[in-house]
Amino acid sequence: MTDPTALPLDLSAADSQGPLDDRKFWQRLPVKVWVGLAIVLIYVLIAVFAPLLAPHDPLAIDPANKLASPTGDHLLGTDELGRDVLSRLLYAARVDLPIGFLGALMPMVLGTILGALAGFYGRWTDTLVMRTADVVQAFPAYILVIVLVFALGQGAKSILVAFTVLAWVVYARIIRGEVLRIRDLDYVHAARVAGLGRLRILRAHVLPNAINQTLIYLPSDIVFATLALAAFSFLGLGIPPPTPEWGAMIAEGQPFIRTNWWLATIPGLIIVVFGLGVSLIGEGFEERLHG
Amino acid sequence: MSDRILEVEDLSVTLERGGKEITPVQNVSVSLGRGEALGIAGESGCGKSLTLKSIIGLLPPGAIVGGDLRFALDREEPISYESADVHGHGIAIIFQEPMTALNPTMRVGDLIAEGPKIHHGLDRREARERAIELMRLVGIPSPEKRARMWPHQLSGGLRQRVMIAAALSTEPKLLLCDEPTTALDVSIQDQILGLLQELRTRLDMSIIFVSHDLAVIGELCDRIAIMYAGQVVEKGPVDEVFADPKHPYTEALMHSVPSFQQTTEKLEGIEGAPPDPGSFPDGCRFAPRCRYVRDDCATASYALVQIGERRETGCIHPELLEGIGS
Amino acid sequence: MGRFGFVAKRLLQTIPMLFGIVLVVFMVLQVTPGDPARQVAGLRASEAELEEVREKLGLNDSVVVQYGRYVKNVLQGDLGYSYKSRKPVAEIIAPRIVITSWLLVGGVLLTLVISIPLGVLAALRKDRPTDHIIRGLGLVGLSMPSFWTGVILLLLVALRFDFFPPGGFGESTYDHFRSIILPSLTLAIASAPFIIRGLRAEMISVMESDYISTARSLGVSGGRLVRRFVLRNAAGPGITLVALEIGYLLFGAVVIETTFALPGVGQGIVLAARARDLPTVQGYTLLFALVVMAVYLLADIIMAILDPRVEIEA
Numbered sequence: 001m002t003d004p005t006a007l008p009l010d011l012s013a014a015d016s017q018g019p020l021d022d023r024k025f026w027q028r029l030p031v032k033v034w035v036g037l038a039i040v041l042i043y044v045l046i047a048v049f050a051p052l053l054a055p056h057d058p059l060a061i062d063p064a065n066k067l068a069s070p071t072g073d074h075l076l077g078t079d080e081l082g083r084d085v086l087s088r089l090l091y092a093a094r095v096d097l098p099i100g101f102l103g104a105l106m107p108m109v110l111g112t113i114l115g116a117l118a119g120f121y122g123r124w125t126d127t128l129v130m131r132t133a134d135v136v137q138a139f140p141a142y143i144l145v146i147v148l149v150f151a152l153g154q155g156a157k158s159i160l161v162a163f164t165v166l167a168w169v170v171y172a173r174i175i176r177g178e179v180l181r182i183r184d185l186d187y188v189h190a191a192r193v194a195g196l197g198r199l200r201i202l203r204a205h206v207l208p209n210a211i212n213q214t215l216i217y218l219p220s221d222i223v224f225a226t227l228a229l230a231a232f233s234f235l236g237l238g239i240p241p242p243t244p245e246w247g248a249m250i251a252e253g254q255p256f257i258r259t260n261w262w263l264a265t266i267p268g269l270i271i272v273v274f275g276l277g278v279s280l281i282g283e284g285f286e287e288r289l290h291g
Numbered sequence: 292m293s294d295r296i297l298e299v300e301d302l303s304v305t306l307e308r309g310g311k312e313i314t315p316v317q318n319v320s321v322s323l324g325r326g327e328a329l330g331i332a333g334e335s336g337c338g339k340s341l342t343l344k345s346i347i348g349l350l351p352p353g354a355i356v357g358g359d360l361r362f363a364l365d366r367e368e369p370i371s372y373e374s375a376d377v378h379g380h381g382i383a384i385i386f387q388e389p390m391t392a393l394n395p396t397m398r399v400g401d402l403i404a405e406g407p408k409i410h411h412g413l414d415r416r417e418a419r420e421r422a423i424e425l426m427r428l429v430g431i432p433s434p435e436k437r438a439r440m441w442p443h444q445l446s447g448g449l450r451q452r453v454m455i456a457a458a459l460s461t462e463p464k465l466l467l468c469d470e471p472t473t474a475l476d477v478s479i480q481d482q483i484l485g486l487l488q489e490l491r492t493r494l495d496m497s498i499i500f501v502s503h504d505l506a507v508i509g510e511l512c513d514r515i516a517i518m519y520a521g522q523v524v525e526k527g528p529v530d531e532v533f534a535d536p537k538h539p540y541t542e543a544l545m546h547s548v549p550s551f552q553q554t555t556e557k558l559e560g561i562e563g564a565p566p567d568p569g570s571f572p573d574g575c576r577f578a579p580r581c582r583y584v585r586d587d588c589a590t591a592s593y594a595l596v597q598i599g600e601r602r603e604t605g606c607i608h609p610e611l612l613e614g615i616g617s
Numbered sequence: 618m619g620r621f622g623f624v625a626k627r628l629l630q631t632i633p634m635l636f637g638i639v640l641v642v643f644m645v646l647q648v649t650p651g652d653p654a655r656q657v658a659g660l661r662a663s664e665a666e667l668e669e670v671r672e673k674l675g676l677n678d679s680v681v682v683q684y685g686r687y688v689k690n691v692l693q694g695d696l697g698y699s700y701k702s703r704k705p706v707a708e709i710i711a712p713r714i715v716i717t718s719w720l721l722v723g724g725v726l727l728t729l730v731i732s733i734p735l736g737v738l739a740a741l742r743k744d745r746p747t748d749h750i751i752r753g754l755g756l757v758g759l760s761m762p763s764f765w766t767g768v769i770l771l772l773l774v775a776l777r778f779d780f781f782p783p784g785g786f787g788e789s790t791y792d793h794f795r796s797i798i799l800p801s802l803t804l805a806i807a808s809a810p811f812i813i814r815g816l817r818a819e820m821i822s823v824m825e826s827d828y829i830s831t832a833r834s835l836g837v838s839g840g841r842l843v844r845r846f847v848l849r850n851a852a853g854p855g856i857t858l859v860a861l862e863i864g865y866l867l868f869g870a871v872v873i874e875t876t877f878a879l880p881g882v883g884q885g886i887v888l889a890a891r892a893r894d895l896p897t898v899q900g901y902t903l904l905f906a907l908v909v910m911a912v913y914l915l916a917d918i919i920m921a922i923l924d925p926r927v928e929i930e931a
Contacts, residue, residue, distance in 0.1 A: 135637070142868035143905045147642060150890045150898055151649040220759075227762050231872050234764045235887050250765055254876070257772050265772065268765030275760025283756065349830045352743075379836020391827040395926055396849045405845075406835045441925040454831070461835055 033284030039277025047093035056084035058091040058244050067260055079252060079263060088244035089270060095245045096226055096271075099156050103163040103225025104218055110164055111171025112214075118172065119179025130176070133169040141166045149232060154240050159232060163225055170217055178210040212289055219282025223275045230271055246271050296362065296465055296497050297323040297346070298369050303357035304341050304350065308569065315568035316341045317521045318593055319358075323465070325366075328491060328498040330508030330529065332544065333518035334565050339501045342518070343467050346499070347384050348374020364464060379410050383458035387470040389450035393442035399453045400426070400438025406460030425456040430486060448479035455486065459494070466491075468500045472507060484511055505545060509533060517541045520566050520576035522593055527602035537604040539581045542612060575607065583611040623921050631914055638906040639691065642899060643684050653895055656700045691903065697896035699889075706900035710882060714904075716786055717881035719793060720870050723801030724808065725859065731809040736816030743821060751813065758810035763869050767803040767876035775799060784878035800877045804869045808862055815858040816851075823851045853923040860916030863909050 046053065055075070062082030070077045076085040118129040145162045152158030230247025232238030239245040246267040253263025304316035316338040323329050331339045344350050346360060361369035364381040386392040394402055403425055404418035413421060419438070426434035429452045442450055451471060458466060468487065472480040488511055491498055502508055508515055508529065515532050517525040517540060525538040536542045566572060572579055578588040585608055595603040606612075654670040655662070662670070671677050675686060690697065696706035739751040775781040786796050823829065824847065832846045871883035878884070882901060889897035 142864050143902060143909070144641075146868075146871070146886060146890065147645050147898070147902050150893075151645045223760060227760075230762050231764065231868075234762070235872065235875055236891055237887070247762065247764070250762070250768060254768055254771075257768060258776060261772055264768045265765075268762055268768065271762055271765065272757065272760045276756055279756045279760060283752075344830075347834055349834060351825070375833075375838075378833055378838070382834075384830075384834045386827050386831070388827060392831045394828040394832065394846055394850070396924060397845065402831075405832070405837055409836050409841075443926050457831065457835060 029288055030284045032280040033288075036277045036280030036282075036284065039273060040281065043093055043097060043274050043277070046090055047097045050090040050094055054084075054087035054090045056087040058083060058087040059242055060084070067256060069260070070262075076262060076266065077260060079249075080256065085249075085263065085266075088249060089246070089267060092244040092246050092249065092267070095156070095239055095243060096229060096247075096274075099160065099229045100222050100226035100274075103160055103229065104167070104221035106160060106164040107167035107221065108171045108214060108218060111168035111173075112175050112210075114168060115172035115175030116179055119176040126176075129172060133172055136166060137169050145228065145232075146237075149237055154237060156229075156239060159229055159238060163228070167221055167224075171214055174213050174217075175210050178213075212285075216282065216286050216289065219278045219285070222278045223282075226271065226275060226278075294325050295322055295369050296325045296327075297321075297499075298361040299342075299346065299358070300361070301358040302342065302345055302360070304338070304345055305355040305357070306351070307353055311569060313568040315521050316345070319518075319521075319523055320595075321516050321523065321526070323497050323499065325464075326491070326495050326497055327514065328500060328512040330512035330515040331499065331501045331518060332503060332505055332508055332515060334503060334544075336565060336568070337518045338521040338568075339518045340469055343384070343469050343499065343501050345374070347377060347382050347467055349384070350374075362465070379406060379461045381461075381463055382465045382467065383461055383463035384467040384469065385451070385454045385458050385471045388474050389447060389454045389471075390442065392454055393450060393457075395442055397442075398439055399442055399445065403438075403453065403457045403460050406457065410461055422456070422460070425460055426453070428459065429453075429456045429490070430482075431456070447475050448482060451475060451479075451483055452486070455483075455490070459490070463496065465497045465499070468498060468502075470502050471500075473502065473504070480507070487511060505533070517544065520571050521568060522576065522605065523595065524577065524605040525603065526595065527599075531599075531602060537598050537602060537609040537612065538577075538606045539583050539612060540577045543580075543582075575605070583608060585611075624918050627914060627917050627921075631910055634910060635907070636688070638910075639688060639903060640684065642902045642906070643687060644680075647680060647683075649895060651893060653700060656893065656895075696900040696903070699894050699897045701889075701892050701894045701897070706897050709897060710885065710900055710904060713880060713882045713885045716879055717870055717874070717883060719797045720800050720804065720874065720879065720881060720883075721866060723797050724804030724866060724869070727801050727805035728808050728812055729859070731805055732812035732816055735809070736813040737820060739813065739817040740820035740824065743817075748817075751817075755810040755813055758806055761806065762872075763803055763807040764872045764876045766806050767800065767873055770799045770803060771877075786879055796877075796879070800873050800879060803873050803876070804866065807869050807873075808866055811862060811865070812858055816855055819851050819854045819858070820847070823847050826850075849923065853920045856919050856923075857916050860912050863912040867905050867908065 055073070060083060062078065064082065065074075065078055066080055066082040068074055068078040068082070074084050074086065076089070079085055079088070114129050118126040144166060145159075148162035148165065149158050152161060229238055230245070230250070233245045233247035234251045236251070239248060241248065249267040250264045253260065253265075253267070257264050299319060299321045302316060302319040303314055305312055305314045307313075315336070319338070319342055321329065321331075331342065333339045341350065345354075345356050350356065356374065359371055360374070361371050362377060362381060363369040393399065400419060400422045403422035404413075404415075407413045407418045407421045408415075411421075423434045423438055426438060431437055431449060431452050437445065437449070442453070445453065454471075466487075471487075472483050475483060484507065487498065487500075490496060498511070500508060500511055512529050514527065515529045516523045517532075517538065519540045525532060525536065525541045527537075532541060533545070536545060566576060566579075572589075574589040575581070575591045575593075578584050578591075581588065588607065591607045593605060595605050596607075596609075598604050598609060652667075653674065654667045654676060657674070658666050658670045675683060678686075687697075694707060696710070698704065699706055699709055702709070735751050739748045742748045771783055775783045780795060781799050782792070782796050784796075787793055828850075829842070829846055832842055837846065867883070870881060871887060873879070874881045874883035875887055882904060886898060886901040886905075889901060
């Protein structure tokens with residue numbers, strides 16, 4: 001009655017939705033992603049056009065007019081050196097945003113390269129990369145950041161290096177997993193993919209999936225990098241003065257919270273809104289990908 | 292006095308998915324006699340598992356159940372019940388994956404003793420003895436020793452036997468089986484089927500057995516209901532349906548044999564994949580994949596039509612079927 | 618036997634890890650720019666004086682010898698001498714540990730008080746308004762720099778109510794208690810979003826698991842279901858969740874102690890780092906690493922006690 005060689009009807013497919021179509025993916029993004037993107041876009045525009053938007057030179061000291069309350073000329077008043085707070089806030093976006101983005105992108109690039117190498121070449125390359133990953137993950141990350149920043153010296157560069165050294169692991173694991181998955185398909189179902197070049201498989205199968213997965217981690221890493229930069233600057237171990245930076249501005253304003261409360265609170269609010277915007281994008285993507 | 296134990300009438304299940312309401316189970320009506328075994332067959336996502344879970348009230352929160360469920364615990368007319376009423380009272384269920392169905396942080400003997408403790412007021416010691424007794428009943432060797440083991444320490448076959456013992460601990464009149472042999476090796480599958488068959492006659496228990504494997508259903512069940520896209524498309528005695536299917540989908544199912552490798556290849560003559568519950572086609576839901584499709588299939592409304600004495604089909608053109616010999 | 622074996626094995630694994638951490642910290646700080654001898658001897662020291670200091674500190678020995686000596690000293694409780702104050706590093710650190718312990722204990726307690734009800738509630742009300750509100754608050758919490766949260770609490774609470782001092786640790790136990798509440802709350806606000814999120818996911822996965830369906834089908838319900846089926850399965854991952862946060866909590870302590878002028882180890886490492894006092898930074902780092910390893914170990918042991926499956930993974 002039955003022919004054992006007959007191809008079966010699909011009795012095992014649990015996922016009836018099929019792979020995500022690229023265009024559909026963007027169309028069906030939840031509202032929160034668009035809200036998040038709008039927030040981030042505003043911040044990016046502020047960073048780019050800070051010189052046009054800022055009413056004053058963010059570094060210009062005016063000892064005669066220090067700790068001034070908000071006026072028409074200084075919309076958010078001045079700090080303890082008489083510098084215009086609004087201008088400093090706007091210019092700070094040019095420090096915090098690039099480091100926030102780079103602090104997340106650099107580990108992603110490093111992790112993608114190392115993960116792909118480990119996946120494609122296997123053997124000792126794989127062993128080397130993945131053992132290193134194990135060791136890095138076993139360490140208490142935040143404390144290593146302090147040590148690295150201490151060793152490399154104050155400044156944006158050492159903070160970026162510290163992030164990169166610590167955060168590449170997650171990305172490497174994702175990419176390696178994807179590459180291995182496709183490699184297996186490559187061998188087992190060789191006939192089915194005949195005619196498709198390796199590169200094309202990589203582009204068609206590895207990248208879309210891997211990018212979808214890394215997109216989930218990227219936003220939270222941007223928030224993490226931005227907050228960490230602000231924290232190190234607050235502690236006096238990050239961006240050295242007089243460069244305006246949100247975390248450092250909070251530290252500078254804290255002694256004056258009784259009289260000039262806005263000095264310490266507004267920079268924090270600006271960080272929160274930025275972090276929220278980035279998080280909304282991340283949440284939205286995650287919802288979209290995992291239902 | 293009635294020989295009916297369960298009547299499911301016009302059952303529908305509505306869930307929310309991605310902000311949209313879907314109805315993966317619709318117009319399902321089946322009934323079951325005392326001591327009878329009914330098989331429900333169909334592909335993954337056809338709604339057979341949801342149907343089973345509606346009967347015992349284990350649907351995910353937010354699911355809306357329509358239609359009428361009636362159950363008779365004693366030899367009376369089946370009466371309507373609220374889903375949770377039957378938990379531990381007359382209906383029990385066993386699942387496909389015994390590893391995940393057993394509480395990983397509870398010794399198997401304690402799990403089997405839960406039912407007797409709650410429902411029969413047994414104390415710790417009596418419940419433990421009852422558990423060992425049940426383990427012996429389902430053929431677990433040295434039950435005293437195994438009662439003290441954790442689920443992960445048992446083999447797949449023994450785990451499924453533990454699951455059956457736990458189900459039996461509430462003394463059910465109806466046992467629901469959700470693909471209980473799919474995850475097991477072939478030789479273990481046969482043992483579990485044999486055990487279910489034996490328990491059914493020994494305990495005068497009715498069984499609903501859900502599976503995509505027609506051979507397994509053929510071995511155990513008296514009657515079969517074939518489901519496709521959330522609806523029952525054919526019902527009848529197992530041997531009659533197998534000998535002479537009256538729905539093109541039944542025929543297609545019988546042609547398909549799961550090979551050793553689970554691939555997604557399709558049966559010759561059947562295009563496409565089963566439809567997603569979010570977008571069931573109008574008219575006959577199988578029409579887009581049917582090799583016998585006619586123009587009026589696209590507008591046919593769903594109804595099961597009596598064919599012969601004990602058979603029903605949802606196909607409006609059963610006369611077109613060429614039979615399984617083709 | 619199996620579970621004791623696991624714990625023993627886990628303990629043994631910790632030892633090479635500790636040596637590894639000491640080595641990495643030592644290596645990283647070796648490449649730190651700056652001349653330690655110059656720091657100790659002062660800017661006006663002559664080359665001869667510098668050489669003398671180098672000889673005294675053993676800086677002329679090879680890195681391997683220096684590492685060996687460091688490890689040997691550490692094992693004897695000797696963490697070296699501060700370049701700045703010339704006092705033994707261990708003496709500098711020890712009194713600060715108590716204060717940070719207060720902060721961590723208070724912070725973890727408040728974290729649990731906030732996260733457990735909210736996490737469970739969000740899980741039980743999954744995808745309903747309550748859940749959305751809790752998750753939204755979580756997102757805001759995740760975006761808040763903890764030092765800023767601290768400043769806000771100072772502004773809104775400490776400046777209005779004399780009960781809460783605006784900083785410092787005070788003298789009496791009563792003062793300590795008053796001083797630690799706002800910093801602990803700050804720490805809790807920073808860490809609760811992670812715990813809430815993890816707890817919610819864990820509760821949902823337990824409640825959706827097949828064995829809960831099994832239990833319900835057997836007629837187990839209400840408190841019995843939660844006690845015997847949900848809690849024991851959610852407890853292990855819950856503890857791991859909190860344990861994995863320890864690194865983050867320590868970093869939180871660093872920032873929050875600076876905000877509230879609490880003289881704990883967190884403030885200590887910042888002061889040492891600002892002063893570029895290498896032996897002291899090394900000492901603090903070692904302490905932090907030890908704490909993290911100890912907490913991970915403890916969490917694994919508790920897991921092993923709670924989860925019968927652990928023995929096969931060992």
